[in-house]
Amino acid sequence: MTEYWQEISALTMRWVRRLSREKFSMLFTLVQPMLFWLIFFGNLFQRAADTQVTQAPNYISFLAAGVVVMTVLNNGLAGGVDLLFDKENGFLERLMSAPIRRSSVILSRFIFVMTITSLQVLVILGVAFLFGVEPATGLLGVAVILLIGMMFGVGLTAISMAMAFSVKSHGDFFSVLGFLSLPMIFLSSALVPLAAMPGWMSFLARFNPMTWAIDAVRPLILSGWSDALPHVAMVIPVMVVFDAICLYGGAKAFRRAMG
Amino acid sequence: MERAVAIEVNRLSKAYGTHQAVSDLSFHVYAGEIFGLLGPNGAGKSTTLRTLITLLHPTSGTASIFGHDTVREADTVRRLIGYVPQERAIDRFLTGREHLQLLSALYHLTKEEAAQRINELLKLVDLEAHADRPAKTYSGGMKRKLDIACGLLPDPKVLFLDEPTLGLDVQSRLRIWEYVRMLKARGLTVVMTTNYLDEADQLCDRLAIIDGGRIKALGSPTELKVALGxxxxxxxxxxxxxxxxxxxxxxxxxxxxxxxxxxxxxxxxxxxxxxxxxxxxxxxxxxxxxxxxxxxxxPRLDDVFIAHTGRRITDTAEQPVE
The missing domain is CATH 3.30.70.100 (Alpha-Beta Plaits)
Known part of the structure; x- marks a missing residue:
């Protein structure tokens, strides 16, 4: 057990070191492009968005939940990239020829991605706060938001790692990534509530786990516990199923790639 | 006197779908020798090597390192071997020392053991002065030295080198050859793949010529040349x-x-x-x-190669990169 922990912490430290060496990347990771969605998109649509439709005092406060979950989405889907490069340059083989548990590499990646994502979610909520968005459910609500984000993130990171282990080249990886990310955002309640969407889009959005996550995060920010609790109670089993499917697929891809 | 056998490969085959990468390979490697797998790219050298280091499961047949099966006792085998991958298996953002520290943790060394061994290895490969610079500032030769230090960190009984001098300049090649000879002198068993004939000739005690996934000839370079007659x-x-x-x-x-x-x-x-x-x-x-x-x-080793495979090794070998 102590050996297992030694492996995981050393591998996690490697990801942290890498990030800290890439000064620009760190800047762009922590002061995320997602913030631009909140600051620019949020302010841009302030008057274009109908508060009757969004059911929120202003568009930024409506959008905050969407941006939080979009951050989880993008980080999760990109979570496998470093393993992809490790696979391509042989570093992964070097790690795998060491007497470590096969799962250590994967777990270190989960720990790292989840930590960074949580930090970013906090930054986004902080910036939203500066624009006057105060989470209605307080600090406990923020903790629940982080929990939902992590549950969604685990499944996404598993998908990303499964792709990293399965694709032939990193070109394939990035094209699939680009193909997945935008439809996931548009076919969710991130930018517009389901009720205001064209029928076919809101129908599709209902099958998007992202919608479930956003619909739980949004009342935590906007309205309060009585509104939020039913959604939170729904999203947790949904995410458990989502994670189970993704982790199963990820484990299969990993075993296939690692012989 | 019977020589101790370090590696035993018995009727090893590996297929990817319908493509037979390696078929019915049998050979053994004696403890303390430098054994070469010589062949053009795509001949099955890397497949064989990756099976030996437990990263691939054979379709049929077995391989064992000091009597431990590479599939059933993979964890034991991993404690006995060191591996130097083909090229640039380096994290460019980590320093040389951090590479070795990471591996120390993966081989479960204590901090004190690790610090001592890392210093010895850095001295051995002559990287002490550069140990605390990120690897992206290293030259090709320095990266290779770091690769080798990483392979030696577990204090292995068998060291596997995949194309150790691919794409290196002449001086760096000679340095690497020196290291490999020194390791042999310290009692290590070394298994290396190469598609350079001169390297196999100069460095290997015995070698297997592999082409199309099969062993075409096996023996010491001298034996192979004499056998040609x-x-x-x-x-x-x-x-x-x-x-x-x-x-x-x-x-x-x-x-x-x-x-x-x-x-x-x-x-x-x-x-x-x-x-x-x-x-x-x-x-x-x-x-x-x-x-x-x-x-x-x-006869030279390239004559041996041509005699057994019907072509020159360079006919299919890729040009070195960089």
Whole structure:
């Protein structure tokens, strides 16, 4: 057990070191492009968005939940990239020829991605706060938001790692990534509530786990516990199923790639 | 005296779908020797190596390191081996020392053990002065040295090197050869793949020539060359259209073992050059072939390779990158 922990912490430290060496990347990771969605998109649509439709005092406060979950989405889907490069340059083989548990590499990646994502979610909520968005459910609500984000993130990171282990080249990886990310955002309640969407889009959005996550995060920010609790109670089993499917697929891809 | 066997490979096959990467490979490696897997790219060298280091499961057959099966006892095998991957298996953002620290944790060394061993290794590969710089500032040769230090960190009984000098300049190659010899002197068993004939010739105690996933020849470089028998006479002929005629006229003549057409002449394996040369010259003269150039030499490893595979190693080998 102590050996297992030694492996995981050393591998996690490697990801942290890498990030800290890439000064620009760190800047762009922590002061995320997602913030631009909140600051620019949020302010841009302030008057274009109908508060009757969004059911929120202003568009930024409506959008905050969407941006939080979009951050989880993008980080999760990109979570496998470093393993992809490790696979391509042989570093992964070097790690795998060491007497470590096969799962250590994967777990270190989960720990790292989840930590960074949580930090970013906090930054986004902080910036939203500066624009006057105060989470209605307080600090406990923020903790629940982080929990939902992590549950969604685990499944996404598993998908990303499964792709990293399965694709032939990193070109394939990035094209699939680009193909997945935008439809996931548009076919969710991130930018517009389901009720205001064209029928076919809101129908599709209902099958998007992202919608479930956003619909739980949004009342935590906007309205309060009585509104939020039913959604939170729904999203947790949904995410458990989502994670189970993704982790199963990820484990299969990993075993296939690692012989 | 029986020599201790470090690696035993028994009827090993590996298929990817319908593609047979390696078929029915059997060989063993003695403890303390440098063993080479020589062949062009795609010959099955890397597949064989990756099976030995537990990263691939064979489709059939077995491989064992000091008696431990690479599939069933993978974890034990991983404690016995060190591995130096083909190229640039380096994290460019980590320093040399951090690479070694990471691996120390993966081999479950204590902090004190790790610190001591890391310092020894950095001294050994002459990287002490650069240990705390990120690897992206390293030259190709320095990266290779770091690779080797990483392979040696677990204090392995067997070290696996995948194309250790691919793409390196001449001086770095010679340095790497020196290291490998030094490791052998320290009692290590070394298994390396290469598609450089001179490297196999200079460095390996024994080698297996692999082509199309099969072993074509196995033995020490000297044995392989002697087994070929006789010398090689190479002719360059002006009238290239007459080469086939000369080829068939010479085949089967006394003291001439084999005749093989090259682009601009013939390579003729002969039992004794003294007896063969007059026959060759007389036949060429009779057929009106003007000889532009003639030389004869003891068999070299490339002659061995051609004799067993029917082609030059460079015919399919990729050019070194960088």
């Amino acid at each position: 006789g010398d090689i006479v190479s002719l360059t002929i002006k009238e290239t259209d007459r080469i086939p005629g000369l080829e068939s006229a010479l085949a089967g003549q006394p003291t001439i073992k084999t005749v093989r057409a090259t682009g601009n002449g013939l390579d003729i394996r002969v039992e004794s050059p003294e007896k063969a040369l007059p026959i060759i010259l007389e036949t060429a003269n009779r057929l009106g072939c003007g000889i532009e150039f003639i030389e004869y030499h003891r």
